[in-house]
Amino acid sequence: MAIEAQGLNKRFGEYQALDDVTFTAPDGQITALLGPSGGGKSTLLRVISGLEEPDSGSVHLLGEDVTHLTPQDRQVGFVFQHYAPFRHMDVRDNVSFGLSVRKRPKPEIKAKVEELLELVQLSGLGERYPDQLSGGQRQRMALARALAVEPKVLLLDEPFGALDARVRKDLRQWLRRLHEEVDVTTLFVTHDQEEAMELAHHVVVLSEGRVEQAGRPTDLYEDPANEFVMGFVGPVTKVGEDLVRPHDLEIHIEPRAGAIAAKVERVLRLGFEVRVELCVDEEEPASVQLSASEAEPLELHPGQMVHLSVARKPALAESSTV
Amino acid sequence: MSALSVPLRRSEARRVRFPGAAPAGALSVAYLSLVVLIPLAAVAATGMEDGVDGFWEAVTKPQALSALKLTLLVSLAVAAINAVAGTLIAWVLVRDDFRGKGFVNALIDLPFALPTIVAGLTLLALYGKGSPVGINVAFTQIGVALALLFVTLPFVVRAVQPVLIELDPEVEEAGASLGAKPLTVFRRIIFPAIRPAMLAGVALAFGRALGEFGSVVLISGNLPNKTEVASVYIFGLIELGDKQAAAAVSVVLLAASLLLLTTIAALSRKGARP
């Protein structure tokens, strides 16, 4: 295991940022720390990097206990949310900083920087200053800078948070492809579940300083540990006492055993997907997600009475946070 | 962006690890103590050398009271004039445009850079005996006020300028389009916005005027009970060797300035909130 965190606790005054956090990040893979804002993810990342010290607990990187080591001694690459560019240095000097601090010979630095600039597609922009770059370019520079010193582990704090939607999507794919070339163990923090699901091999869900669940994206989606994870990682709808995924509900025209009666309120046709909003017992709203081909034969319209049955229902534990 | 919802306390906790902080802190405190704190404490101690009675006696001597009263009144008047003149000048520098405006803007800092004794000398040359324009205010309270106006010029101007720059002209245009005359626009739209900064500048000017020495010393003639300001009176006591009395009056002056300092700090905190 590349990163192992054991029982980490961190408190800022009254505020418990990390509450007995234990998780592992597998070697050579991308792990996401996912959770709502303020949930402790950034603190956890900073503790792993050495920028913060935990009150108790331990951090192991590649088997070595680094809990009390400074960031300088941990050999972690860190990319900050706003990239922390060295504004008075050009791109080349930024990227080469870690190498020049280690007093590597100049020709070696030069070659390495060129290689990295090409890797992140910033060749030819070496003489520009950070203020002259776009958000996406600055982010790629920050990545190159962190990778220059060949870190054991790469940590990214909300890497796409400061960018607009389209750039974000492009960079996501780009990062995944980059990781295939440079398969360093990567840990990134995000509050965007779509991002975590799309990018990561392994996801750790954090809320209010506690680990709610950890596993593969599909595992979290299909077998969430509790209500919180289920609601955070994908869409939910409530039918009776059960929390179900909208696409795990089936609509029937005829009543059948175990099915609940509901009235169709609204039918939204969104291309491939059809979303049906219904009302159960004249109070509880529910929504069902069907494919267009499934919906067609049903000829759904508002006011229609139908019957809902649950195709699949995850077994949820009592959630620590609702 | 989650950065916005990170509790504010967190930013307090982010500090770069700093080896040598403690010895550096100790050195810093030592430097401050040797240069500023111990000497000022000595003033307070010396003022009380002869007990409360000695202190009171030194402070209530007629000449002392005269000096303190004169200082207070002239400084207040000067602060008030600065409130108007400083705001006016700031306005012209921000909202008006003319050839040489940059030069005029730089000029405002002249009283900061010019030695006070030189300032006093120049005012005496133009407004004292032998004045080419026939104005002689040497040995008068007007002369004192003039010197204080010179040295306090930048405070209100520089305090109000940035606020005026931030103020969107469109707000005034909106006022005008709603039928408000220029004076009303100023009174109800502009003035409330610049008031905190103006007050802070006025307080700074007042504080500076209270303790001013070099520019006043030549033009005022230092006539006791007439044109002698507190700082000059204290200087006289030092020359006479009466350290206790000098220290006692100094404590009064210090107290007034410190009161002002805390007022300024409170005002600027209020002004900083949007």
Place this chain on the structure above:
Amino acid sequence: MTPRLALRGTALLYLAALLVLPVGLVLFRASEKGLAPVVDSLTTPQGMHAFYLTSIVVAIAVPLNTIFGVATSLLIVRTKLPGRKLIDSVIDLPFAVSPVVIGLSLVLVYGNDGFLGGPLSDAGLKIIFSTPGIILATVFVSLPFVVREVSPVLREIGTEQEEAAGTLGASPWQTFRRITLPAIRPAVGYGVVLTTARALGEYGAVSVVSGKFSGRTETATLFVEDRFQSFDLTGAYAAAIVLALMAVAVLVGMNLLDRNRRLRHGN
């Protein structure tokens, strides 16, 4: 006349009457009889010594306050040291105290029968009525400027760049030298200029502390006063003009650095 012109006229008139004309008059009077008398009065042994002394004092006081200023800024903004808030509020004291009181305070402590001055004088180190006293007074009055200029900049740039440097393997000293220092350089420059101006022009505190011994403890500003009291108006004006020109140089420096700073911070 439009209100705009009236306002402009009033402002300019005020400035002319208060600043421009007085200074201009002295400039005129000093050079009225040509440059020779000016040079003569300044090149007397007394005059030369005065400007020499001022230069020495400034050359010592300004670097001292600059180092103190940068170090204290770092302490206040970047550490959790207890008492740093107290230091922060104490820094402003020199602004609040009259120069004469400053002089008095230093005499009380460092004078011959002073609390610290007594033992020091027995050991042969004279502070008051001697150059060290003048330096001390100058340090006192010009103390706050560098701290006040550097602290807000340190706060504004935040710790992220320094943290990034740390993660890239830089030691605290390397981080300071390569990341922090370049970032605060304009602020330090501006602070140094303000400190120098204040140090050059100090009169009140130095009056009290120096004893005004001409040729020994007489600074340039005291020299101006001395010439005036001796009815040597030419000499007084000449020295005043030299000091005024130094002030103008400082002013120019202030404005250039200020513009640089604002451009750099994207204002």
